[in-house]
Amino acid sequence: MSDLIDGHVGSRVAQRRQDMRYTQVQLADAVGVTFQQIQKYERGVNRIAASRLWQMADFLNTDINYFFDGLTMTEMSHPSPKQTATKTSAEIARRATELTPRHQKLVLDLMDQLCKVPAAPIGEPAE
Known part of the structure; x- marks a missing residue:
């Protein structure tokens, strides 16, 4: 389940970054990671820490809830x-x-x- 959520959040980061016309390098520099790490975040390979997601939301000028928009209860149906x-x-x-x-x-x-x-x-x- 967390893989689905990580993938969803990562894809929303990628979408917002592209909408704002930033490169992965620009986002990486803004939040203090490598562009390769941004690639992993956006593909859902690596989980984004809450503090890092907050930095991304700030840089991308969006509410942090944006990254979770569209998640359904199916993805969240059986929380541990x-x-x-x-x-x-x-x-x-x-x-x-x-x-x-x-x-x-x-x-x-x-x-x-x-x-x-x-x-x-x-x-x-x-x-």
Whole structure:
């Protein structure tokens, strides 16, 4: 599944780069990698780190979500527990930016307390 997503993201990078009329060399120089690495990213051979994708979005003057546009639930249909946790973490981080600094601190304090308590399986009461 991740190969499908990596390939999709890579092809979207290539499409946006071409739409902006940049070469692989120009994109590579902008994000600090070789043009060969850009080729691997665009073909989905190598996975693009989140920080690198962010740099690409900035250079290509696009929202980072552009690279994920067009992904269907079929590609995402059976996420692993790690992928689910990662999606949840991303959602927590995204939503935290909507909070006031005081509320962010309260959420962090709550998370600190929750991390100290053993987790019960979903649907079962905690101890």
